[in-house]
Amino acid sequence: MRIELIVVGDEILLGQTRDTNSAYIARRLTAEGLRLERILVVGDNQEHLQKALEASSGHADIVILTGGLGPTSDDVTRPVLADFLGMPLRFRQDLADGILDRFTRRGTRPSPGWESMAHFPAGAEPLPNSQGAAPGIFAQAGARCYYALPGVPTEMQPMFDRDVLPALVRRRSSVFKSCIFKSVGVGESHLEQKIGPAEHFRPATIAFLPSIDQGVTLRLSCGGVSEQDVESVLKRGAEVIESAVRESLYAREEIALEAVVIDYLRRKGLRLSLAESCTGGLIAERLTSVPGASDVFDAGLVTYSNDAKMSLLKVPDSLLTSFGAVSAECAAAMAEGARAVREVDLALSVTGVAGPGGGSPEKPVGLVFIALASAGGTVVERHHFAGGRDSNRRRSALAALSMLYRYLSRKGLPS
Amino acid sequence: MRIELIVVGDEILLGQTRDTNSAYIARRLTAEGLRLERILVVGDNQEHLQKALEASSGHADIVILTGGLGPTSDDVTRPVLADFLGMPLRFRQDLADGILDRFTRRGTRPSPGWESMAHFPAGAEPLPNSQGAAPGIFAQAGARCYYALPGVPTEMQPMFDRDVLPALVRRRSSVFKSCIFKSVGVGESHLEQKIGPAEHFRPATIAFLPSIDQGVTLRLSCGGVSEQDVESVLKRGAEVIESAVRESLYAREEIALEAVVIDYLRRKGLRLSLAESCTGGLIAERLTSVPGASDVFDAGLVTYSNDAKMSLLKVPDSLLTSFGAVSAECAAAMAEGARAVREVDLALSVTGVAGPGGGSPEKPVGLVFIALASAGGTVVERHHFAGGRDSNRRRSALAALSMLYRYLSRKGLPS
Numbered sequence: 001m002r003i004e005l006i007v008v009g010d011e012i013l014l015g016q017t018r019d020t021n022s023a024y025i026a027r028r029l030t031a032e033g034l035r036l037e038r039i040l041v042v043g044d045n046q047e048h049l050q051k052a053l054e055a056s057s058g059h060a061d062i063v064i065l066t067g068g069l070g071p072t073s074d075d076v077t078r079p080v081l082a083d084f085l086g087m088p089l090r091f092r093q094d095l096a097d098g099i100l101d102r103f104t105r106r107g108t109r110p111s112p113g114w115e116s117m118a119h120f121p122a123g124a125e126p127l128p129n130s131q132g133a134a135p136g137i138f139a140q141a142g143a144r145c146y147y148a149l150p151g152v153p154t155e156m157q158p159m160f161d162r163d164v165l166p167a168l169v170r171r172r173s174s175v176f177k178s179c180i181f182k183s184v185g186v187g188e189s190h191l192e193q194k195i196g197p198a199e200h201f202r203p204a205t206i207a208f209l210p211s212i213d214q215g216v217t218l219r220l221s222c223g224g225v226s227e228q229d230v231e232s233v234l235k236r237g238a239e240v241i242e243s244a245v246r247e248s249l250y251a252r253e254e255i256a257l258e259a260v261v262i263d264y265l266r267r268k269g270l271r272l273s274l275a276e277s278c279t280g281g282l283i284a285e286r287l288t289s290v291p292g293a294s295d296v297f298d299a300g301l302v303t304y305s306n307d308a309k310m311s312l313l314k315v316p317d318s319l320l321t322s323f324g325a326v327s328a329e330c331a332a333a334m335a336e337g338a339r340a341v342r343e344v345d346l347a348l349s350v351t352g353v354a355g356p357g358g359g360s361p362e363k364p365v366g367l368v369f370i371a372l373a374s375a376g377g378t379v380v381e382r383h384h385f386a387g388g389r390d391s392n393r394r395r396s397a398l399a400a401l402s403m404l405y406r407y408l409s410r411k412g413l414p415s
Numbered sequence: 416m417r418i419e420l421i422v423v424g425d426e427i428l429l430g431q432t433r434d435t436n437s438a439y440i441a442r443r444l445t446a447e448g449l450r451l452e453r454i455l456v457v458g459d460n461q462e463h464l465q466k467a468l469e470a471s472s473g474h475a476d477i478v479i480l481t482g483g484l485g486p487t488s489d490d491v492t493r494p495v496l497a498d499f500l501g502m503p504l505r506f507r508q509d510l511a512d513g514i515l516d517r518f519t520r521r522g523t524r525p526s527p528g529w530e531s532m533a534h535f536p537a538g539a540e541p542l543p544n545s546q547g548a549a550p551g552i553f554a555q556a557g558a559r560c561y562y563a564l565p566g567v568p569t570e571m572q573p574m575f576d577r578d579v580l581p582a583l584v585r586r587r588s589s590v591f592k593s594c595i596f597k598s599v600g601v602g603e604s605h606l607e608q609k610i611g612p613a614e615h616f617r618p619a620t621i622a623f624l625p626s627i628d629q630g631v632t633l634r635l636s637c638g639g640v641s642e643q644d645v646e647s648v649l650k651r652g653a654e655v656i657e658s659a660v661r662e663s664l665y666a667r668e669e670i671a672l673e674a675v676v677i678d679y680l681r682r683k684g685l686r687l688s689l690a691e692s693c694t695g696g697l698i699a700e701r702l703t704s705v706p707g708a709s710d711v712f713d714a715g716l717v718t719y720s721n722d723a724k725m726s727l728l729k730v731p732d733s734l735l736t737s738f739g740a741v742s743a744e745c746a747a748a749m750a751e752g753a754r755a756v757r758e759v760d761l762a763l764s765v766t767g768v769a770g771p772g773g774g775s776p777e778k779p780v781g782l783v784f785i786a787l788a789s790a791g792g793t794v795v796e797r798h799h800f801a802g803g804r805d806s807n808r809r810r811s812a813l814a815a816l817s818m819l820y821r822y823l824s825r826k827g828l829p830s
Binding site for chain 1: 422427428429430431433434435437438439440441442443444445450451452453454455456457458463467470622624689691694695696697698699700702703704706707708709712713714715716717718719720722723726727757770771772773804805808
C-alpha cells in the first residue's frame with residue numbers, strides 16, 4: 001500500500017510555521033508498520049495543488065492531505081480536490097448546522113465565509129472535527145482513497161488517529177506489531193554492541209532512535225501473515241533486548257523519563273529537592289512539566305552565583321576556595337546542603353561549565369559533576385560533554401535524571 | 416526564479432528525525448524576498464530520488480537537495496544526481512586529501528566507505544563543508560542550477576548561508592529588503608489594529624509571526640527595481656510601525672527576549688533573582704540559556720511547596736492561609752522575599768494554576784500572578800491563560816519576562 005502526503009500551506013513554504021503534521025503522521029504510520037512514501041509541500045495555490053494531486057495519484061493508493069480546509073479564499077483544498085475528483089461542491093444543511101452549532105456553543109460569532117465549509121464534494125464523506133469548525137473529507141476514486149484533514153495540529157491529530165489510521169490498518173493485508181524499549185545512560189553504539197547483530201532478530205527489525213533529552217529508544221518491529229507468529233518473534237526478541245539492556249531500560253511505553261521518575265518518587269513516598277548550577281533550572285522545569293509533580297517535588301534551588309551556593313545551600317566558602325564551584329566536592333556539598341536545608345529524602349545537584357566561556361585547562365567546557373544525596377550517603381558522577389552550551393546543559397539534565405532513575409529503580413523496573 | 420527543495424532521507428519519512436532543514440531554508444529565502452515553490456521529501460531510494468529530480472526539473476530554475484551525501488550505501492544523492500545530470504562520478508584526489516585531513520585533525524579513523532565521498536560528478540563544483548566530511552555539490556545544466564547539501568543541519572546551514580543564498584540573491588533581478596520588529600505583551604490582532612490597514616504600507620507587505628515563547632515578530636518587506644525606492648518605502652513603514660508598537664517593541668533584530676533582558680541588566684548593573692512556582696524553573700532556564708547570564712543572574716528559587724515558599728522566601732504562613740498560594744498577595748510576598756533573602760536589586764515571581772488539576776471556581780486553571788519587586792516597590796500582574804499545562808507555563812514565563820523587560824526599558828529601547 002503506497003501512502004503519500006500532500007501538505008498545503010504558504011506559511012510552511014515561507015518558513016513562518018513549522019510543519020509538525022508530517023512528522024506526526026510519519027511516526028504514527030511507522031508504529032503500525034505502514035510507510036509514507038513521499039511528502040509534497042505546496043502553497044495555497046490551486047494550480048500547484050492540482051499538479052500535486054496529479055503527481056500523487058500517479059502511483060499512490062492512499063493520498064492524505066493536510067491544510068487548506070478553512071473558510072478563507074486562501075483555503076483551496078476543498079474546491080481543488082472536488083474538481084480533481086469530479087465531485088462538485090454541494091451545500092449540505094447537516095454540515096452547516098454542525099458548524100453553526102459549534103459557534104453557538106462557544107459563544108462566538110461564525111467566522112466570515114463559514115458557509116464555504118458546508119459546501120462539500122458530492123459523494124465524499126465528511127470526517128467529524130472535534131476540535132475545529134472545518135470537517136475533513138474522505139473520498140474514494142476507484143481503489144484510491146483520499147483523506148483531507150485540517151492543517152491545525154490539534155484538529156488534525158485526533159481526526160487522523162480516529163478516522164484515517166484505523167482504516168489504513170484495516171486495509172493492510174499483513175499483520176504488523178512493534179514494541180519499544182526506552183533506555184538512558186548508554187550510548188547508541190554501546191547499546192548496539194550489547195544487543196548483538198540485528199540479524200539475530202530476523203524477521204523482526206530493530207531501530208535505534210536517540211534523543212538528547214530522553215536517551216535512546218529501541219523499536220523492535222515485525223510484520224507477517226499470522227498474528228501468532230509475529231507475536232512469538234517479538235516475544236523472543238524482547239527477551240534478548242530486555243536482558244541485554246536491563247540496567248539502562250526505564251520504560252516499555254511512550255513516556256518521558258521525568259514522568260517515570262515522578263512516578264517512582266510517589267510510589268516510594270520520597271520527596272525531592274534540586275540544587276542546579278549550570279543546568280539553570282532545566283531539571284526543575286522538566287520534573288515540574290509532569291502533572292502532579294507537586295506531590296513529590298519540594299523545591300529547586302538554581303544557585304548560579306557562589307554566594308547563592310553558600311547562603312542557600314550552606315556550601316562552605318573554604319570548599320569553594322579549595323576546589324572551585326565546578327568540582328566533585330562542590331556537587332556533593334550542594335546536594336547535601338539542599339537535602340539538609342529542605343529536610344527532604346533526596347537531593348540532586350549539578351555543577352559544571354556549560355560554555356562557551358568559563359573553561360580552563362583544568363576545568364574545560366563540558367565538565368560537569370552531578371551528586372545525589374540520600375539517607376544512605378552521597379554519590380557523585382563526573383561527565384565531560386563535548387557540545388555547545390545548549391547541548392551540554394541538556395545532556396547534564398539527562399545524566400542527572402538518569403542517575404536519579406537508577407537510584408530509585410534499584411529494586412527493578414516499573415511494572 | 417522558481418526554487419524547489421528535495422529532502423532525501425528515510426528517517427524523515429519514518430518520523431524518526433524531524434526535518435528542520437526545510438523550515439530553515441524557507442525562512443532564509445523568505446527573508447531575502449525569495450520563495451520556495453515546493454518541497455518534496457523522498458526516501459533513500461534511487462528510483463524515488465530520480466523521479467523527484469525529473470519532477471522538479473520540469474519547472475524549477477533552482478533545485479536544492481538536502482541529505483544523502485554520506486559514505487554509506489544508503490546515501491544515494493551523489494550517484495543519482497550524477498547520473499541524472501549525465502556527469503559521471505570521478506575520483507578526485509583533492510577531495511580525498513581534504514576528507515582524510517579532516518579525520519587526521521580530529522584524531523579519528525576515516526569512516527568506512529569514505530572514498531565514495533571523493534567520487535564527484537565530473538563538471539560539478541564542490542561546496543566546502545566546514546562542519547563535516549562530505550562536500551556539497553553545485554552543478555549547472557543549462558539555465559538550471561542544482562545544489563546538493565548534507566542533511567545534518569549543523570553542516571547544511573553554514574553551507575547554505577555561504578554558498579547557496581548569496582548566489583541566489585545575485586541571480587535575483589530585483590531588489591528586496593525587509594526589517595523586523597519583535598514585540599511582546601500585545602496579541603497579534605491587537606497589533607494589527609494598532610498598525611492600521613496593511614494597504615497603507617504598499618508596496619511593502621507586513622507579516623505577523625506569533626511565537627508562544629517570544630511574542631509576535633512583525634516583518635515588513637518590500638521588493639522593487641531601485642534600492643533607494645525600496646529603502647525609502649521601508650523607512651516610512653518602519654516609522655509608522657515603531658510609533659504604533661513602541662510600548663511592546665523589544666528588538667529590531669533576531670534576538671531572544673531573555674538575551675535582551677540579560678543585556679539590560681548588565682548595562683544597568685542590576686542583579687536579579689527569581690521565585691518560581693507554576694513555571695517550575697522555566698524562567699531560570701531561559702535566562703541562564705544566555706551565555707554570560709552569570710554576570711547578572713544570582714539565583715532562582717523554584718518554591719513548589721508551600722513550605723518552600725515559607726522557609727526559603729519568608730512568605731508568612733498567615734498569608735498563605737488567608738489568600739492561598741495562587742494570589743496577588745502571595746506573588747508579591749514571593750518577589751519581596753526573594754529580593755530580601757538574596758539581597759539583589761530585582762526579584763521576579765510567578766505563582767499560578769498550570770493545570771490540568773488544581774483548579775477551582777475561584778482559582779481556575781490558567782490563573783497566574785506575576786510580581787516584580789525592586790527598590791521602588793512591588794508591582795503585581797494578573798493573567799488568565801486558556802491553554803493546557805505546557806502552554807500555560809510557557810505563556811506565564813513569557814509574561815514574566817515581558818514584565819521585567821518593560822520595567823528595565825522604561826527609558827527607551829536598546830540602541
